[in-house]
Amino acid sequence: MKISDIFKNGIYKKNAILIMLLGMCPTLAVTTSLSNAIGMGVSVIAILTMSNILISTLRKIIPPAARIPAYIGIIAALVTIIEMLIHAYVPTLYVSLGIYLPLIVVNCIILERAESFASKNKILYAAFDGLAVGLGFTLALLLISAIRELLGTGALLGFTILPSATNMLIMILPPGAFLTLGIILGVMGHYANKKKEELENE
Protein backbone atom coordinates (compact mmCIF):
# COMPACT_ATOMS: atom_id res chain seq x y z
CA MET A 1 0.00 0.00 0.00
CA LYS A 2 1.27 3.45 -0.87
CA ILE A 3 0.93 6.36 1.48
CA SER A 4 0.06 8.63 -1.45
CA ASP A 5 -2.96 6.38 -2.14
CA ILE A 6 -4.10 6.78 1.46
CA PHE A 7 -4.02 10.55 1.03
CA LYS A 8 -5.72 10.47 -2.39
CA ASN A 9 -8.53 8.33 -0.99
CA GLY A 10 -8.93 10.34 2.18
CA ILE A 11 -8.89 13.76 0.59
CA TYR A 12 -10.92 13.38 -2.59
CA LYS A 13 -11.49 9.89 -4.03
CA LYS A 14 -13.38 8.78 -0.90
CA ASN A 15 -13.95 12.14 0.77
CA ALA A 16 -15.86 11.43 3.98
CA ILE A 17 -18.44 14.18 3.46
CA LEU A 18 -18.74 14.75 -0.29
CA ILE A 19 -18.40 11.16 -1.54
CA MET A 20 -19.18 8.86 1.40
CA LEU A 21 -21.79 11.23 2.91
CA LEU A 22 -20.59 10.42 6.41
CA GLY A 23 -20.63 12.72 9.42
CA MET A 24 -23.59 14.69 8.10
CA CYS A 25 -24.60 15.90 11.56
CA PRO A 26 -21.47 17.98 12.31
CA THR A 27 -21.31 18.97 8.64
CA LEU A 28 -24.73 20.56 8.73
CA ALA A 29 -24.49 21.92 12.25
CA VAL A 30 -21.10 23.60 12.56
CA THR A 31 -20.61 25.05 9.08
CA THR A 32 -22.23 28.37 9.94
CA SER A 33 -18.87 30.14 9.89
CA LEU A 34 -15.36 29.52 8.65
CA SER A 35 -13.91 29.73 12.17
CA ASN A 36 -16.31 26.99 13.33
CA ALA A 37 -15.18 24.78 10.44
CA ILE A 38 -11.52 25.32 11.32
CA GLY A 39 -12.17 24.44 14.98
CA MET A 40 -14.13 21.31 14.13
CA GLY A 41 -11.66 20.29 11.41
CA VAL A 42 -8.59 20.61 13.64
CA SER A 43 -10.33 18.66 16.41
CA VAL A 44 -11.35 15.86 14.04
CA ILE A 45 -7.86 15.57 12.47
CA ALA A 46 -6.29 15.26 15.94
CA ILE A 47 -8.83 12.84 17.41
CA LEU A 48 -9.12 10.70 14.27
CA THR A 49 -5.35 10.25 14.02
CA MET A 50 -5.09 9.34 17.70
CA SER A 51 -8.05 6.97 17.64
CA ASN A 52 -6.71 5.25 14.49
CA ILE A 53 -3.31 4.77 16.16
CA LEU A 54 -4.93 3.43 19.33
CA ILE A 55 -7.29 1.05 17.52
CA SER A 56 -4.50 -0.18 15.25
CA THR A 57 -2.26 -0.81 18.26
CA LEU A 58 -4.98 -2.80 20.00
CA ARG A 59 -6.23 -4.58 16.83
CA LYS A 60 -4.88 -7.97 17.92
CA ILE A 61 -6.31 -7.72 21.44
CA ILE A 62 -9.83 -6.51 20.65
CA PRO A 63 -12.17 -9.54 20.41
CA PRO A 64 -13.60 -9.64 16.83
CA ALA A 65 -17.15 -10.47 17.95
CA ALA A 66 -17.32 -7.45 20.27
CA ARG A 67 -15.24 -5.02 18.27
CA ILE A 68 -17.85 -2.29 17.74
CA PRO A 69 -18.59 -1.76 21.47
CA ALA A 70 -14.85 -1.84 22.12
CA TYR A 71 -14.24 0.86 19.48
CA ILE A 72 -17.03 3.04 20.83
CA GLY A 73 -15.66 2.72 24.35
CA ILE A 74 -12.11 3.52 23.28
CA ILE A 75 -13.13 6.53 21.16
CA ALA A 76 -15.44 7.93 23.85
CA ALA A 77 -12.78 7.54 26.56
CA LEU A 78 -10.12 9.10 24.34
CA VAL A 79 -12.25 12.13 23.50
CA THR A 80 -13.34 12.60 27.13
CA ILE A 81 -9.76 12.42 28.41
CA ILE A 82 -8.50 14.87 25.79
CA GLU A 83 -11.35 17.25 26.54
CA MET A 84 -10.59 17.20 30.27
CA LEU A 85 -6.86 17.71 29.69
CA ILE A 86 -7.41 20.66 27.34
CA HIS A 87 -9.97 22.19 29.70
CA ALA A 88 -7.52 21.97 32.60
CA TYR A 89 -4.20 22.85 31.02
CA VAL A 90 -4.91 24.83 27.83
CA PRO A 91 -8.01 26.89 28.74
CA THR A 92 -7.52 29.27 25.78
CA LEU A 93 -7.69 26.36 23.35
CA TYR A 94 -10.69 25.00 25.24
CA VAL A 95 -12.59 28.26 24.65
CA SER A 96 -12.28 27.76 20.89
CA LEU A 97 -12.43 23.96 20.58
CA GLY A 98 -14.36 22.99 23.73
CA ILE A 99 -17.78 22.84 22.11
CA TYR A 100 -16.62 20.63 19.23
CA LEU A 101 -14.99 17.87 21.25
CA PRO A 102 -18.16 16.36 22.76
CA LEU A 103 -19.68 16.32 19.25
CA ILE A 104 -16.82 14.17 17.99
CA VAL A 105 -17.74 11.23 20.22
CA VAL A 106 -20.75 10.67 18.01
CA ASN A 107 -18.97 11.39 14.72
CA CYS A 108 -19.44 8.24 12.67
CA ILE A 109 -16.37 8.92 10.50
CA ILE A 110 -14.14 8.02 13.45
CA LEU A 111 -15.95 4.75 14.01
CA GLU A 112 -15.98 4.00 10.29
CA ARG A 113 -12.20 4.48 9.97
CA ALA A 114 -11.64 2.31 13.04
CA GLU A 115 -13.77 -0.46 11.59
CA SER A 116 -12.72 -0.36 7.95
CA PHE A 117 -9.09 0.73 8.14
CA ALA A 118 -7.34 1.00 11.50
CA SER A 119 -8.40 -2.46 12.65
CA LYS A 120 -6.84 -4.06 9.56
CA ASN A 121 -3.66 -2.07 9.03
CA LYS A 122 -0.33 -1.28 10.65
CA ILE A 123 0.00 1.62 13.04
CA LEU A 124 1.88 3.92 10.63
CA TYR A 125 -0.69 3.47 7.85
CA ALA A 126 -3.53 3.95 10.32
CA ALA A 127 -1.98 7.23 11.49
CA PHE A 128 -1.67 8.50 7.91
CA ASP A 129 -5.23 7.40 7.16
CA GLY A 130 -6.49 9.38 10.15
CA LEU A 131 -4.60 12.42 8.95
CA ALA A 132 -5.82 12.05 5.36
CA VAL A 133 -9.49 11.44 6.12
CA GLY A 134 -9.43 14.24 8.70
CA LEU A 135 -7.92 16.57 6.12
CA GLY A 136 -10.57 15.63 3.55
CA PHE A 137 -13.29 16.23 6.16
CA THR A 138 -11.79 19.63 7.03
CA LEU A 139 -11.49 20.76 3.40
CA ALA A 140 -15.14 19.89 2.72
CA LEU A 141 -16.21 21.73 5.89
CA LEU A 142 -14.17 24.78 4.84
CA LEU A 143 -15.81 24.83 1.42
CA ILE A 144 -19.36 24.60 2.81
CA SER A 145 -18.79 27.09 5.61
CA ALA A 146 -17.05 29.63 3.38
CA ILE A 147 -20.08 29.66 1.06
CA ARG A 148 -22.52 29.86 3.96
CA GLU A 149 -20.71 32.58 5.88
CA LEU A 150 -20.08 34.69 2.80
CA LEU A 151 -23.67 34.54 1.53
CA GLY A 152 -25.25 34.64 4.99
CA THR A 153 -23.31 37.40 6.71
CA GLY A 154 -21.28 38.94 3.88
CA ALA A 155 -18.10 38.28 5.81
CA LEU A 156 -15.32 35.72 5.96
CA LEU A 157 -13.67 35.07 9.33
CA GLY A 158 -15.36 38.23 10.55
CA PHE A 159 -13.99 40.48 7.77
CA THR A 160 -16.80 42.08 5.79
CA ILE A 161 -16.53 41.40 2.07
CA LEU A 162 -20.01 41.81 0.62
CA PRO A 163 -22.38 44.73 1.36
CA SER A 164 -25.06 43.92 3.94
CA ALA A 165 -27.79 44.27 1.29
CA THR A 166 -26.74 40.92 -0.23
CA ASN A 167 -26.91 39.00 3.08
CA MET A 168 -29.22 36.01 2.98
CA LEU A 169 -30.00 35.10 6.56
CA ILE A 170 -31.23 31.66 5.53
CA MET A 171 -27.70 30.61 4.59
CA ILE A 172 -26.46 30.58 8.20
CA LEU A 173 -29.66 28.98 9.46
CA PRO A 174 -30.18 25.18 9.21
CA PRO A 175 -31.86 25.28 5.75
CA GLY A 176 -28.75 26.99 4.36
CA ALA A 177 -26.69 23.94 5.27
CA PHE A 178 -28.94 21.64 3.25
CA LEU A 179 -29.05 24.05 0.30
CA THR A 180 -25.27 24.46 0.17
CA LEU A 181 -24.50 20.77 0.58
CA GLY A 182 -27.16 19.84 -1.97
CA ILE A 183 -25.84 22.24 -4.59
CA ILE A 184 -22.22 21.14 -4.06
CA LEU A 185 -23.22 17.47 -4.36
CA GLY A 186 -25.32 18.28 -7.43
CA VAL A 187 -22.44 20.06 -9.18
CA MET A 188 -20.06 17.22 -8.31
CA GLY A 189 -22.54 14.66 -9.58
CA HIS A 190 -22.97 16.58 -12.83
CA TYR A 191 -19.23 16.55 -13.55
CA ALA A 192 -18.91 12.91 -12.53
CA ASN A 193 -21.69 11.99 -15.00
CA LYS A 194 -20.11 14.04 -17.76
CA LYS A 195 -16.81 12.27 -17.25
CA LYS A 196 -18.55 8.92 -17.35
CA GLU A 197 -20.34 9.78 -20.62
CA GLU A 198 -17.09 10.90 -22.22
CA LEU A 199 -15.47 7.62 -21.25
CA GLU A 200 -18.38 5.66 -22.70
CA ASN A 201 -18.33 7.61 -25.98
CA GLU A 202 -14.65 6.97 -26.57
Added chain:
Amino acid sequence: MKKNSLIKTSLLLGTITAILAVAVFFVNSITTTVISTSEATKLNSYYESIFPDSDYEIIYNKMQKKDKSDNIISVATATKDGEVIGYLYLASSNGYSGEVVSLVGIDANQSKTIKVIVTKQSETPGLGSLAPEPKFIDQFTDKSTDEVLKAKDNITAITGATITSTAVVNGVNEAFADFNTNYTK
Protein backbone atom coordinates in the same frame (compact mmCIF):
# COMPACT_ATOMS: atom_id res chain seq x y z
CA MET B 1 -20.47 -19.09 18.84
CA LYS B 2 -18.74 -21.59 21.08
CA LYS B 3 -19.23 -21.22 24.81
CA ASN B 4 -15.50 -20.83 25.35
CA SER B 5 -15.08 -17.94 22.95
CA LEU B 6 -18.19 -16.24 24.37
CA ILE B 7 -16.60 -16.19 27.81
CA LYS B 8 -13.30 -15.04 26.35
CA THR B 9 -14.96 -12.22 24.41
CA SER B 10 -16.93 -11.04 27.45
CA LEU B 11 -13.86 -11.08 29.66
CA LEU B 12 -11.78 -9.17 27.11
CA LEU B 13 -14.48 -6.55 26.52
CA GLY B 14 -14.95 -6.25 30.29
CA THR B 15 -11.22 -5.74 30.78
CA ILE B 16 -10.98 -3.12 28.04
CA THR B 17 -13.96 -1.20 29.46
CA ALA B 18 -12.56 -1.40 32.99
CA ILE B 19 -9.18 -0.02 31.86
CA LEU B 20 -10.94 2.81 30.01
CA ALA B 21 -13.08 3.63 33.06
CA VAL B 22 -10.01 3.73 35.30
CA ALA B 23 -8.20 5.97 32.81
CA VAL B 24 -11.13 8.41 32.61
CA PHE B 25 -11.49 8.39 36.42
CA PHE B 26 -7.78 9.04 36.89
CA VAL B 27 -7.65 11.97 34.44
CA ASN B 28 -10.88 13.39 35.86
CA SER B 29 -9.58 13.33 39.41
CA ILE B 30 -6.42 15.23 38.53
CA THR B 31 -8.10 17.79 36.27
CA THR B 32 -11.21 18.66 38.34
CA THR B 33 -9.38 20.94 40.78
CA VAL B 34 -7.36 22.63 38.03
CA ILE B 35 -10.54 23.28 36.04
CA SER B 36 -12.51 24.67 38.99
CA THR B 37 -9.63 26.99 39.97
CA SER B 38 -9.34 28.40 36.45
CA GLU B 39 -13.13 28.83 36.19
CA ALA B 40 -13.13 30.68 39.53
CA THR B 41 -10.33 32.98 38.32
CA LYS B 42 -12.31 33.73 35.18
CA LEU B 43 -15.48 34.49 37.15
CA ASN B 44 -13.46 36.70 39.49
CA SER B 45 -12.20 38.79 36.57
CA TYR B 46 -15.82 39.33 35.51
CA TYR B 47 -16.69 40.36 39.10
CA GLU B 48 -13.75 42.75 39.00
CA SER B 49 -15.04 44.42 35.83
CA ILE B 50 -18.42 45.15 37.44
CA PHE B 51 -17.42 46.10 41.00
CA PRO B 52 -13.71 47.00 40.87
CA ASP B 53 -11.48 46.80 43.95
CA SER B 54 -13.95 44.91 46.10
CA ASP B 55 -13.95 41.64 48.02
CA TYR B 56 -16.20 38.95 46.64
CA GLU B 57 -17.92 36.19 48.53
CA ILE B 58 -20.16 33.54 47.03
CA ILE B 59 -23.22 33.40 49.30
CA TYR B 60 -25.31 30.97 47.27
CA ASN B 61 -24.34 28.10 45.04
CA LYS B 62 -26.86 25.83 43.34
CA MET B 63 -24.53 22.84 43.67
CA GLN B 64 -24.41 23.04 47.46
CA LYS B 65 -27.84 24.16 48.54
CA LYS B 66 -30.81 24.63 46.31
CA ASP B 67 -33.50 26.98 47.58
CA LYS B 68 -33.70 29.47 44.75
CA SER B 69 -35.03 29.23 41.21
CA ASP B 70 -33.28 26.55 39.16
CA ASN B 71 -31.93 29.18 36.76
CA ILE B 72 -29.84 30.96 39.36
CA ILE B 73 -26.43 29.29 39.39
CA SER B 74 -24.75 31.40 42.05
CA VAL B 75 -24.97 34.68 43.94
CA ALA B 76 -21.97 36.60 45.21
CA THR B 77 -21.64 39.76 47.24
CA ALA B 78 -19.18 42.55 46.52
CA THR B 79 -17.90 44.21 49.68
CA LYS B 80 -16.00 47.47 49.84
CA ASP B 81 -14.83 49.08 53.11
CA GLY B 82 -16.84 46.59 55.11
CA GLU B 83 -20.11 47.40 53.37
CA VAL B 84 -21.94 45.24 50.86
CA ILE B 85 -22.14 47.42 47.76
CA GLY B 86 -23.52 44.95 45.27
CA TYR B 87 -24.83 41.53 44.37
CA LEU B 88 -23.58 39.45 41.45
CA TYR B 89 -26.04 36.93 40.01
CA LEU B 90 -24.97 34.21 37.63
CA ALA B 91 -28.17 33.23 35.84
CA SER B 92 -28.70 30.68 33.10
CA SER B 93 -31.53 30.41 30.61
CA ASN B 94 -32.27 28.46 27.46
CA GLY B 95 -31.25 30.11 24.22
CA TYR B 96 -31.63 28.98 20.64
CA SER B 97 -28.89 26.35 20.76
CA GLY B 98 -28.11 25.73 24.40
CA GLU B 99 -27.50 27.50 27.65
CA VAL B 100 -27.00 31.27 27.81
CA VAL B 101 -25.33 32.35 31.05
CA SER B 102 -25.36 35.99 32.11
CA LEU B 103 -23.73 37.71 35.04
CA VAL B 104 -25.97 40.42 36.47
CA GLY B 105 -24.33 43.02 38.70
CA ILE B 106 -26.84 44.85 40.93
CA ASP B 107 -26.07 47.93 43.03
CA ALA B 108 -27.21 47.09 46.58
CA ASN B 109 -28.05 50.65 47.61
CA GLN B 110 -29.83 51.91 44.52
CA SER B 111 -31.41 48.59 43.43
CA LYS B 112 -30.33 48.97 39.83
CA THR B 113 -28.04 47.14 37.47
CA ILE B 114 -24.46 48.25 37.07
CA LYS B 115 -23.78 45.98 34.13
CA VAL B 116 -24.76 42.64 32.61
CA ILE B 117 -22.18 40.36 30.98
CA VAL B 118 -22.93 37.28 28.87
CA THR B 119 -20.36 34.78 30.13
CA LYS B 120 -21.35 31.74 28.13
CA GLN B 121 -23.32 31.18 24.93
CA SER B 122 -23.20 28.98 21.85
CA GLU B 123 -25.79 30.76 19.74
CA THR B 124 -25.96 31.01 15.94
CA PRO B 125 -22.88 32.88 14.68
CA GLY B 126 -23.80 36.27 13.28
CA LEU B 127 -27.22 36.28 14.97
CA GLY B 128 -27.57 35.17 18.59
CA SER B 129 -23.82 35.27 19.04
CA LEU B 130 -24.09 39.07 18.96
CA ALA B 131 -25.67 39.02 22.45
CA PRO B 132 -22.41 39.85 24.30
CA GLU B 133 -21.82 42.86 22.02
CA PRO B 134 -22.28 46.34 23.59
CA LYS B 135 -25.09 47.25 21.17
CA PHE B 136 -27.38 44.71 22.83
CA ILE B 137 -26.00 44.08 26.29
CA ASP B 138 -25.43 47.73 27.22
CA GLN B 139 -29.21 48.19 27.18
CA PHE B 140 -29.28 46.36 30.51
CA THR B 141 -27.12 48.94 32.24
CA ASP B 142 -28.82 51.22 34.77
CA LYS B 143 -32.12 49.32 34.92
CA SER B 144 -34.11 49.42 38.14
CA THR B 145 -34.77 45.98 39.64
CA ASP B 146 -38.47 46.91 39.89
CA GLU B 147 -38.68 46.94 36.12
CA VAL B 148 -39.90 43.84 34.32
CA LEU B 149 -37.85 43.61 31.14
CA LYS B 150 -39.27 42.36 27.90
CA ALA B 151 -37.55 41.83 24.57
CA LYS B 152 -39.05 43.91 21.74
CA ASP B 153 -40.64 46.15 24.40
CA ASN B 154 -38.24 47.97 26.72
CA ILE B 155 -35.26 46.00 25.37
CA THR B 156 -34.53 46.10 21.62
CA ALA B 157 -34.04 42.51 20.47
CA ILE B 158 -31.12 41.45 18.28
CA THR B 159 -32.25 41.27 14.64
CA GLY B 160 -33.09 37.67 13.77
CA ALA B 161 -32.38 36.41 17.28
CA THR B 162 -35.46 36.99 19.39
CA ILE B 163 -34.97 33.72 21.28
CA THR B 164 -31.45 34.63 22.35
CA SER B 165 -32.57 38.14 23.33
CA THR B 166 -35.41 36.70 25.39
CA ALA B 167 -33.01 34.26 27.05
CA VAL B 168 -30.79 37.08 28.32
CA VAL B 169 -33.86 39.07 29.38
CA ASN B 170 -35.23 36.07 31.31
CA GLY B 171 -31.93 35.57 33.11
CA VAL B 172 -31.85 39.22 34.17
CA ASN B 173 -35.50 39.13 35.27
CA GLU B 174 -34.84 36.05 37.44
CA ALA B 175 -31.97 37.89 39.12
CA PHE B 176 -34.18 40.94 39.68
CA ALA B 177 -36.99 38.88 41.21
CA ASP B 178 -34.63 37.10 43.60
CA PHE B 179 -32.88 40.33 44.56
CA ASN B 180 -36.19 42.05 45.28
CA THR B 181 -37.36 39.29 47.63
CA ASN B 182 -34.11 38.61 49.45
CA TYR B 183 -31.61 41.42 49.41
CA THR B 184 -33.32 44.73 48.64
CA LYS B 185 -32.87 47.48 51.20
